[in-house]
Amino acid sequence: MTQDAFSETPITTASDQVFVDMRREIVEGSIVQGSKISEPELAKRYGVSRATLREALNRLESCYLVERKANVGCRVVALTAERLIEVYQVRSALEGLACRLAADNMAPDEVQSLKQLLNQHLKTQRVKEGESYYQEAGDLDFHYRIIKGSKNDHLIHLLSNGLYQLIRMYRVQMGMVGPRVSKAFDEHLAIINAIENHDGELAELLMKRHISASQANIQTKFNLHAAQNERVEQ
Amino acid sequence: MTQDAFSETPITTASDQVFVDMRREIVEGSIVQGSKISEPELAKRYGVSRATLREALNRLESCYLVERKANVGCRVVALTAERLIEVYQVRSALEGLACRLAADNMAPDEVQSLKQLLNQHLKTQRVKEGESYYQEAGDLDFHYRIIKGSKNDHLIHLLSNGLYQLIRMYRVQMGMVGPRVSKAFDEHLAIINAIENHDGELAELLMKRHISASQANIQTKFNLHAAQNERVEQ
DNA sequence: CTTCCCAAGATTGTCGACAATTTATGGATA
DNA sequence: TATCCATAAATTGTCGACAATCTTGGGAAG
Numbered sequence: 379m380t381q382d383a384f385s386e387t388p389i390t391t392a393s394d395q396v397f398v399d400m401r402r403e404i405v406e407g408s409i410v411q412g413s414k415i416s417e418p419e420l421a422k423r424y425g426v427s428r429a430t431l432r433e434a435l436n437r438l439e440s441c442y443l444v445e446r447k448a449n450v451g452c453r454v455v456a457l458t459a460e461r462l463i464e465v466y467q468v469r470s471a472l473e474g475l476a477c478r479l480a481a482d483n484m485a486p487d488e489v490q491s492l493k494q495l496l497n498q499h500l501k502t503q504r505v506k507e508g509e510s511y512y513q514e515a516g517d518l519d520f521h522y523r524i525i526k527g528s529k530n531d532h533l534i535h536l537l538s539n540g541l542y543q544l545i546r547m548y549r550v551q552m553g554m555v556g557p558r559v560s561k562a563f564d565e566h567l568a569i570i571n572a573i574e575n576h577d578g579e580l581a582e583l584l585m586k587r588h589i590s591a592s593q594a595n596i597q598t599k600f601n602l603h604a605a606q607n608e609r610v611e612q
Numbered sequence: 613m614t615q616d617a618f619s620e621t622p623i624t625t626a627s628d629q630v631f632v633d634m635r636r637e638i639v640e641g642s643i644v645q646g647s648k649i650s651e652p653e654l655a656k657r658y659g660v661s662r663a664t665l666r667e668a669l670n671r672l673e674s675c676y677l678v679e680r681k682a683n684v685g686c687r688v689v690a691l692t693a694e695r696l697i698e699v700y701q702v703r704s705a706l707e708g709l710a711c712r713l714a715a716d717n718m719a720p721d722e723v724q725s726l727k728q729l730l731n732q733h734l735k736t737q738r739v740k741e742g743e744s745y746y747q748e749a750g751d752l753d754f755h756y757r758i759i760k761g762s763k764n765d766h767l768i769h770l771l772s773n774g775l776y777q778l779i780r781m782y783r784v785q786m787g788m789v790g791p792r793v794s795k796a797f798d799e800h801l802a803i804i805n806a807i808e809n810h811d812g813e814l815a816e817l818l819m820k821r822h823i824s825a826s827q828a829n830i831q832t833k834f835n836l837h838a839a840q841n842e843r844v845e846q
Numbered sequence: 847c848t849t850c851c852c853a854a855g856a857t858t859g860t861c862g863a864c865a866a867t868t869t870a871t872g873g874a875t876a
Numbered sequence: 877t878a879t880c881c882a883t884a885a886a887t888t889g890t891c892g893a894c895a896a897t898c899t900t901g902g903g904a905a906g
Contacts, residue, residue, distance in 0.1 A: 388682075390682040390683065390897095391682050391683070391858095391859065391860090392859080392860070393859080393860090394682065416887080417887075417888070418886090418887075418888095426860080426861090427860055427861045427862070428861085428862090428888090429663065429859085429860060429861065429862095430859080430860060430861085432667075432888090432889095433666075433670070433859090433860095436667070436670040436671070436674075437670070439674075440670075440673075440674035442766075448622075448624040448625050448628065448867095448888085448889085449624065449625070449866080449867050449868060449887085449888060449889075450867090450868070450869095450887090450888080451868095451887070451888065452888095461765075461766065464764045464765060464766040464767065465766055467709060467713070467764055467766075467767065468706070468709070468764070468766055468767050468770065471705045471706060471708070471709040472702070472705060472706070474705070475701060475702070475705040479701070530698045530701055530702070531695075531698060532676070532695065532698040532699055532701075532702055533698065533701065533702050536702060536770075624867095625888095625889065625890090626889080626890070627889080627890090650857080651857075651858070652856090652857075652858095660890080660891090661890055661891045661892070662858090662891090662892090663889085663890060663891065663892090664889080664890060664891085666858095666859095667889090667890095682858085682859085682897095683857085683858060683859075683896080683897050683898060684857085684858080684897090684898070684899095685857070685858065685898095686858095
């Protein structure tokens with residue numbers, strides 16, 4: 379029984395493994411967005427029966443990475459501009475809430491640990507400028523810790539098992555290695571300070587702005603991406 | 613292929629039917645909260661195979677009505693005071709968002725239709741004072757229409773397929789037939805007026821307050837309920 | 847008497863095959 | 877040539893059986 383990096387679901391069964399593997403492949407684009415999923419084909423590829431694969435597909439559906447239609451089949455979610463906006467509207471509301479709750483419920487040592495982590499990220503970031511992995515992981519880790527700091531299990535599940543993989547999918551496939559790095563760190567710092575001061579209202583506001591900025595940034599990349607694809611299609 | 617009342621998923625397959633049936637029984641308490649679910653037993657009861665039942669269980673899990681543990685099994689969710697608070701915190705954030713979006717995106721005829729419905733409810737409500745079904749259905753219908761008015765598909769799915777059944781479960785099992793009826797109507801009226809004036813900020817605020825009041829009301833009932841159960845156990 | 851361990855029973859996870867439905871193919875008709 | 881319908885192929889939905897895992901009960905050791 380091993381463990382996955384982001385969602386803390388322990389991997390015990392075969393379908394757990396297939397779920398985690400497929401999730402990674404979808405998020406990273408190895409299984410391309412919008413493509414149809416053939417059950418027999420993928421079952422053979424992962425070396426499991428269709429029942430096991432279908433179990434995994436069900437879970438992928440509940441975190442919005444695939445869409446099913448009865449008697450028709452399964453499709454990988456399509457990354458559209460509209461969906462990006464929708465998801466970020468929801469994310470803003472939920473993480474805003476998480477941040478407000480964290481200001482009340484986060485333990486002092488959790489806050490300190492997060493500040494420390496932030497400084498550490500800042501140092502390594504300056505060295506490894508432009509290396510996407512650290513930025514991605516660092517940013518996600520920051521958000522993840524605050525979400526957990528809300529101490530609202532339902533909210534935690536909704537975000538980390540529900541929305542975050544889809545958000546990662548956009549970020550990864552848009553190649554988010556932007557110049558927002560340093561700016562994002564400042565915003566992170568302001569947020570954690572507000573949380574430390576138990577100023578929930580401010581923390582919520584700052585988080586919502588931070589996410590809006592992130593959304594704008596992704597949207598720019600997205601349009602760039604779309605323009606490129608248009609050119610290719612001609 | 614028939615249709616379900618609230619979630620607009622068409623019922624085509626056998627597992628769809630089992631899903632809808634079980635959902636109703638769980639929400640209404642026929643399958644009691646917190647109880648363990650035996651796959652062989654329920655499969656026999658619904659006259660389907662275990663594979664079909666498991667498909668339904670998966671979907672019940674994604675709308676938070678049951679919880680699964682690998683190699684152990686399935687439990688109906690337990691209605692605790694803590695969870696009630698958590699769910700309502702999330703609901704407040706999401707429906708607040710829905711309301712704000714609805715102020716921008718709801719079509720004029722949708723608004724008119726909802727105002728009309730509200731008046732109609734007010735009339736029939738005065739006659740059938742205390743009859744729970746109409747209140748329940750009326751309230752849910754109001755919220756549902758605003759959610760749909762947000763035009764954010766992700767949000768719509770999150771609320772109507774995700775949270776609402778769990779909220780209904782609390783309301784139904786706490787026997788929500790309170791004296792909040794007329795007050796709720798006034799609040800509904802204020803909300804729809806704000807939406808009509810495209811005042812998203814106000815609409816969001818009013819909705820959040822409305823939901824807070826609803827939460828306080830349920831919580832009272834819940835404590836009453838808990839006190840009764842304690843007395844019984846003695 | 848309590849604790850630990852092992853075996854029996856029951857439950858869940860996984861598999862391959864069959865049934866029902868959808869999609870693709872090809873020929874007939876206007 | 878385009879459209880429609882019927883048939884064939886492929887895909888999804890469902891089933892019953894077997895394998896793996898967890899739970900329960902009883903007996904032995906301390």
